[in-house]
Amino acid sequence: MSVCARCGVSMAPTDDHYELAGEKVCEDCYLDHVAVPKVCDxxxxxxxxxxxxxxxxxxxxxxxxxxxxxxxxxxxxxxxxxxxxxxxxxxxxxxxxxxxxxxxxxxxxxxxxxxxxxxxxxx
CATH class of the missing domain: 1.10.10.10 (Winged helix-like DNA-binding domain superfamily/Winged helix DNA-binding domain)
Structure with missing residues (x-):
């Protein structure tokens, strides 16, 4: 079982893993990083x-x-x-x-x- 590099949550082999700045992160941490609302939109x-x-x-x-x-x-x-x-x-x-x-x-x-x-x- 791997661990998210950002939040430390355990990730099962069947969970989605994402790479972010060279780190393996969970889906929640990945979305928090890429789906930030933009003020000027x-x-x-x-x-x-x-x-x-x-x-x-x-x-x-x-x-x-x-x-x-x-x-x-x-x-x-x-x-x-x-x-x-x-x-x-x-x-x-x-x-x-x-x-x-x-x-x-x-x-x-x-x-x-x-x-x-x-x-x-x-x-």
Whole structure:
């Protein structure tokens, strides 16, 4: 039985194995790497606007991000991660959804990239 090089899960010989950067990884780790949502995706924005439920379909974590941005205005990534206690990969995945729904966006404040509400008067 082999072990995934990324997460350490045991993989049976009948399981699908993938090679990623020279390592044998499980299907979940492979998909996490190749299926990362892209923030700047016009087709995703179009699709989200046509088929999305707006804020009704958001996860609790996505709602917490929006609440934080509403209360704190534009803020840098580090402050968001610290305040919400989440890792960068989770934030970026959730932020891509919020961006596609045109609920949140990134903006420059001075020389720093900050995140804010899409329709915010402060940015």
């Amino acid at each position: 016009p087709w995703a924005v179009y699709s989200a606007k046509k088929t999305g439920d707006g804020q009704a379909g958001l996860t609790d974590r996505q709602k917490r991000i929006l609440e934080l941005l509403k209360a704190g205005g534009p803020m840098p990534l580090e402050k968001i991660l610290e305040t919400l206690g989440m890792d960068e990969a989770a934030f970026r995945s959730d932020f891509a959804v919020l961006r596609h729904l045109e609920l949140a966006k990134a903006t420059k404040v001075g020389d720093q990239v900050c995140y804010t509400l899409y329709r915010s008067s402060s940015a």
